[in-house]
Amino acid sequence: MGDKLIFELEGRQFGLDTSVVYRVLEVDKLFFLPGQSGMVNGIISLMGDPVTVIDCRKALGAPQDNGQRHKIIVVRNNEHLIGFDVGGVNLSFSWEEANKGKTAPMEIEWAALFEEAKKILENQGNHG
Numbered sequence: 059m060g061d062k063l064i065f066e067l068e069g070r071q072f073g074l075d076t077s078v079v080y081r082v083l084e085v086d087k088l089f090f091l092p093g094q095s096g097m098v099n100g101i102i103s104l105m106g107d108p109v110t111v112i113d114c115r116k117a118l119g120a121p122q123d124n125g126q127r128h129k130i131i132v133v134r135n136n137e138h139l140i141g142f143d144v145g146g147v148n149l150s151f152s153w154e155e156a157n158k159g160k161t162a163p164m165e166i167e168w169a170a171l172f173e174e175a176k177k178i179l180e181n182q183g184n185h186g
Contacts (some may be wrong), residue, residue, distance in 0.1 A: 062152040063131065065144050068120045073152060080134040082149065083141075084127050097175070099143045102130060111141035112175045123147075140175050 062073035063082070081104065088100030088111055099113040111130055115123055123145030130141040131149075 064150045064152050065129075065131075065147045067115060067118055067144070067147065070118075074131060074133070076151070078133045078135070079131060080139060081130075081132040083130045083132065085130060086127060088128060088143070099128075102141055104132060104139065107139070109139045109141045110175070111143050114142045114144045 061076040063076055063079050064071055064073050066072070083102065083104070085102060088102060090100055097112050097116045099111045099116075101108045101110055103109070109132060111128075115121065127146055128143050129145065129147060129149065130143055132139055132141045
């Protein structure tokens with residue numbers, strides 16, 4: 059199972075393996091990307107590098123969060139970074155040792171989600 063970063067959307071708990079979490083940030087505003095559509099929410103600057111942000115609420119079919127702050131979970135896949143905006147939800151951790159025998163949250167297949175986000179970005183780049 060491993061250690062998980064847990065967040066809840068629309069009454070469902072999701073777990074993201076902590077080994078892929080690069081940073082968790084809270085920002086007031088995302089930079090707009092001209093021609094953005096679909097699940098792309100904008101970009102953030104992380105140590106001077108742009109990071110594309112995907113709207114998890116849209117991706118999971120949840121209603122928009124109209125809060126002022128955005129919690130961004132930045133994940134790393136090799137040399138690539140991508141951010142997932144989970145809105146204003148609370149985040150917690152689930153430690154493997156403490157949860158033996160307990161029901162686990164729904165795990166996010168981060169690698170598949172990362173690849174899908176890359177495809178979306180490539181398609182937008184080819185059409186914009």
